[in-house]
Amino acid sequence: MGKRVASRSRPRNGRGVRLPVLLLVLVSLCGGVALARYGGERGSRTGSAAPGAGTATGRATAAPPPATVRPGPTRTPEAASGKRSVPRSGTGTFTVARASGAAVGSGGSLRRYRVEVEDGVAVSARAAAAEIQRILAHPRGWAAHGRGRFQLVSEDADFVIRIATPDTADRLCRENGMDTHGELNCETTAGxxxxxxxxxxxxxxxxxxxAEYRHLIINHEVGHEIGLRNxxxxxxxxxxxxxxMQQIKGLNGCRSxxxxxxxxxIYISGPIVS
Structure with missing residues (x-):
């Protein structure tokens, strides 16, 4: 009897006990999720907690920390385009090229020049002087057509050719009343x-x-030096x-x-513009 009574009071397949328990668990879970969502949203509005941060229920998962962004090196436009990088400013002091040579030219006054390069830049003063010497001796240059004779020296010069960073060049040119905007060359009272x-x-x-453009730089500025002001x-x-012609400002249909x-x-001339 006892065994049969016990058998009748046991729910079939255990459903009578398990269903209420399952419903209770589901209700608890849903309530916890709703509370967690409310707490996270409130935190983001008030600023007391970041979105997704833990709340009083302990059910929300903390957001991962933001990734650390490491700044890369500052790149000049030249470096970004794959070209050789040029420093914007330098020391303001110069190294004199300890070099000299024979005078070149077929006529006219002798002009002795010295070459200097600003310290700390990746240009050798001696190599620059040798290149300028070749430019002034070129068969299509001033010296080859009687517009003067030129001689590289390291002291007692009549004028100086300085290669300077943009900021230093601007300063030297500005002292002579010219604004070169970090881009241009100039001819001053010193050279x-x-x-x-x-x-x-x-x-x-x-x-x-x-390398070819350097011919234009030297020929243009030395042209001013020998008296061609316009x-x-x-x-x-x-x-x-x-x-x-100031070719860097535009060619206006001409060829470089x-x-x-x-x-x-034959001398390549054009209309006077300044």
Whole structure:
């Protein structure tokens, strides 16, 4: 009897006991989730807790910490484009090229020049002096056509050719009343100031290598040095630009040109613009 009574009072398959328990668990879980969501949202509104941070229920999962962003090195536009990088400023002091050579030229006054390069830049003063010496001796240059004779010296110079960082070049040019905007070269009472950026990178308007553009820099500024004060304009579409034209400011239909004379020895001129 006892066994049969016990058998009748036991729920079939245990459903009578398990169903209420299951419902209670589900209700508890839903209530906890709702409380966790309310607590997280409130925290984000009041600023007391970040979205997803733990609440009083302990059910929300803390958000992972933000990833650490490590700043990379500052890159100049030249470095970003894959070109050689040029420092914006330097020491303001210069190294004199300890080099000298024979005078070049077929006539005119002798002008002795010294080459200096700002300290701390990746340009050798001696190598720069040798390159300038070759430029002034070029068969399409000033010296080859009777506009003067030039001699590289390391002291007792008549004028100086300085290669300087953009900031230093600006300062030297500004002392002589010229604003070069960190981009241009100039000719001063002491001589020629060459912007390091132009020496290393050339010009975006010049269709040629930087080494060829250096001919234009030296020929243009030395042109001022020998007395050609005016700038020239383009003589006509498709024709070579004069070296006394400010080619970096635009060619106006002309072709890039780095030499005062053409291959036949004819001076490349144009209309006076300033």
């Amino acid at each position: 020629v100031v060459v912007n390091l950026r132009r020496w290393v990178l050339g010009s975006p308007t010049f269709a040629g290598e930087a 700038h020239l304009g383009c003589p006509g579409p498709g024709r070579p630009a004069p070296v006394m 040109n780095a030499f005062p004379y053409d291959e036949e020895g």
